[in-house]
């Protein structure tokens with residue numbers, strides 16, 4: 001999909017690896033937000049944004065710097081999908097919170113957020129990435145459930161192909 005871009009921020013490489021798979025499957029462009037790829041945003045109709053959660057419910061560091069810049073871009077009419085890497089056993093009260101931080105920054109910008117995921121297949125206590133019982137995007141847990149990543153990703157990518165078509 002030449003109208004689709006994947007933007008990711010990754011501290012230890014987990015989000016980066018998933019971002020590369022998504023970009024490959026969607027035939028999309030891909031950029032690390034550490035490079036502040038703000039000039040790319042107007043070129044794409046569909047954006048897939050990926051972040052890990054660090055600190056205790058914080059955005060990944062490169063996203064922390066980039067999100068205030070991204071928020072100023074024009075989003076009207078675009079479709080945005082989110083994915084988040086987290087650790088539900090180590091951080092059960094802030095599982096994939098960073099995905100919720102990006103969601104909140106973009107939800108009133110005139111774009112449509114697509115790719116929500118049911119939460120019942122995940123074990124955690126709380127998450128800032130929930131709205132109406134659904135995750136705002138795809139949570140992945142490489143620390144505890146890496147065996148489920150491929151299946152979760154495959155289903156989500158199929159959903160995105162429909163949403164973006």
Ligand SMILES: Cc1cc2nc3c(=O)[nH]c(=O)nc-3n(C[C@H](O)[C@H](O)[C@H](O)COP(=O)(O)O)c2cc1C
Nearest residue numbers: 010011012013014015052053057086087091095096
């Ligand atoms: C210091 C530290 C804090 C973390 N805090 C959270 C957290 O609050 N919530 C969560 O879901 N995961 C948390 N994690 C887990 C990471 O998000 C997870 O390991 C992720 O796969 C890292 O992805 P990355 O390599 O792309 O940065 C934390 C990890 C570290 C090392």
